[in-house]
């Protein structure tokens with residue numbers, strides 16, 4: 001269970017200032033959704049959280065320790081799955097398990113990989129398939145299985161379902177939510193980038209909206225009791241619909257401001 005705090009974070013690529021004074025305090029076990037228009041710096045922010053980029057000023061602390069490099073404490077799931085194409089689905093998970101625990105035998109890793117595939121509702125036959133032999137949804141299930149097999153306390157997900165059709169997307173949202181909710185003791189802290197307001201409403205305990213680059217956080221909403229909205233009923237709840245409208249307006253205004261420049 002790791003708290004994350006982001007203090008006066010600034011980041012630029014060459015001369016382009018992308019993130020300007022980002023501040024955020026995130027309690028361990030939160031499901032954070034980051035919204036914002038294209039190019040505002042959401043992926044850059046995740047790369048900083050992952051330790052793949054270094055802040056130009058400010059800091060990111062995980063339980064009071066500064067992030068200085070990538071590490072197993074933070075797992076990443078990307079839109080393009082990030083599976084090694086020359087390895088089978090099972091081997092992709094087994095290699096991740098080896099990273100986590102060098103003492104696990106091959107047999108133990110295979111058993112664990114099969115379990116992880118079943119956890120994401122994939123049949124055992126997927127174990128020997130190469131990523132190119134799998135559908136987009138199956139590949140993303142494998143990527144999720146791999147991320148959860150390392151069992152990082154912090155999971156960074158960058159538009160993981162952006163390339164999938166609506167039905168597959170809904171199924172994978174349910175899957176991630178279930179995997180996250182199953183961990184009652186040491187629930188992961190998830191940072192999830194999305195363009196989709198409904199996805200954020202459905203998944204998040206806290207929603208942050210980034211403004212246009214150089215971006216700051218321009219809006220935050222926390223769901224008080226962490227009660228998850230039901231996919232079927234959320235559109236009937238007036239408060240949720242008000243929030244949905246606010247979020248769409250905030251993001252849309254930002255887009256209009258940018259287009260007008």
Ligand SMILES: Nc1ncnc2c1ncn2[C@@H]1O[C@H](COP(=O)(O)OP(=O)(O)OP(=O)(O)O)[C@@H](O)[C@H]1O
Pocket residue numbers: 013018036037038039040041042043044045213
């Ligand atoms: N490696 C890089 N070098 C230089 N500029 C970059 C690099 N990566 C991203 N950028 C620029 O930084 C800005 C923010 O990009 P980023 O991908 O973080 O935005 P985003 O909000 O995730 O966008 P999208 O929603 O379209 O994925 C963009 O202007 C982008 O062109």
